[in-house]
Amino acid sequence: MSRGLPKQKPIEGVKQVIVVASGKGGVGKSTTAVNLALALAANDSTKAIGLLDVDVYGPSIPKMMNLKGNPELSQSNLMRPLLNYGIACMSMGFLVEETAPVVWRGLMVMSAVEKLLRQVDWGQLDYLVVDMPPGTGDVQLSVSQNIPISGAVIVSTPQDIALMDAHKGAEMFRKVHVPVLGLVQNMSVFQCPKCKHKTHIFGADGARRLARTLDLDVLGDIPLHLDIREASDTGQPIVFSQPGSDEAKAYLRIAAEV
Numbered sequence: 001m002s003r004g005l006p007k008q009k010p011i012e013g014v015k016q017v018i019v020v021a022s023g024k025g026g027v028g029k030s031t032t033a034v035n036l037a038l039a040l041a042a043n044d045s046t047k048a049i050g051l052l053d054v055d056v057y058g059p060s061i062p063k064m065m066n067l068k069g070n071p072e073l074s075q076s077n078l079m080r081p082l083l084n085y086g087i088a089c090m091s092m093g094f095l096v097e098e099t100a101p102v103v104w105r106g107l108m109v110m111s112a113v114e115k116l117l118r119q120v121d122w123g124q125l126d127y128l129v130v131d132m133p134p135g136t137g138d139v140q141l142s143v144s145q146n147i148p149i150s151g152a153v154i155v156s157t158p159q160d161i162a163l164m165d166a167h168k169g170a171e172m173f174r175k176v177h178v179p180v181l182g183l184v185q186n187m188s189v190f191q192c193p194k195c196k197h198k199t200h201i202f203g204a205d206g207a208r209r210l211a212r213t214l215d216l217d218v219l220g221d222i223p224l225h226l227d228i229r230e231a232s233d234t235g236q237p238i239v240f241s242q243p244g245s246d247e248a249k250a251y252l253r254i255a256a257e258v
């Protein structure tokens, strides 16, 4: 558990914050964040779980969690999260039109992130899973410096180009004293549903090698699987819609580790 920097202020009502980050976009960070939140809830039904999407340029949580609409305001003028599958969710996607491009300057982005961090009435949460934007920019730094974070989960495919940026991400968290809980290797293997042949489209074990270099754990290995993609696209994440599947079990194991 991070001791916290002097500037840091906890989010009201939230016990633990886990950030899900990646160096590159498109490696499965949001898919992991969504399924991790659902898996934390599935592993222990007494825990209250929230999901905060600070990927302000490309918010995926509304679609993946099948949520739409504007948050209501509480009496103290805080935004109330939208709820689905038992998870309290907040996203920039609830505040702007679905197809509207976010063409803000840096300061506007930071003020939006500040709103998402401070102006949400989460009630009481055991875990808040935060879906970060890809990379190591202002938003990642600002989130890491403003709230105490229990740990970061870094998602990467086993491909060199993704691993290079995942490495930078892990180093950034270390610099700002956020404990890195480990790496999730995503899309490491594709098994043909017909002939059962396995192909390592993005490489086989790059994230494992990076984990060894950085002295980090590999929290899990998620295959490239049609059901994971379809489940996300239809807003019924695999941990919710197919909890008994091998793919859902992989996320449940990751949740048991964090």
Ligand code: ADP
Pocket: 022, 024, 025, 026, 027, 028, 029, 030, 031, 032, 060, 186, 187, 222, 223, 224, 225, 226, 228, 229, 230, 232, 233
């Ligand atoms: P990021 O948040 O890193 O940009 P996403 O989670 O949005 O990445 O995933 C990018 C795309 O890849 C999405 O269409 C998602 O459904 C798909 N995807 C992610 N992980 C897997 C997986 N393990 N198997 C199949 N599709 C996946």
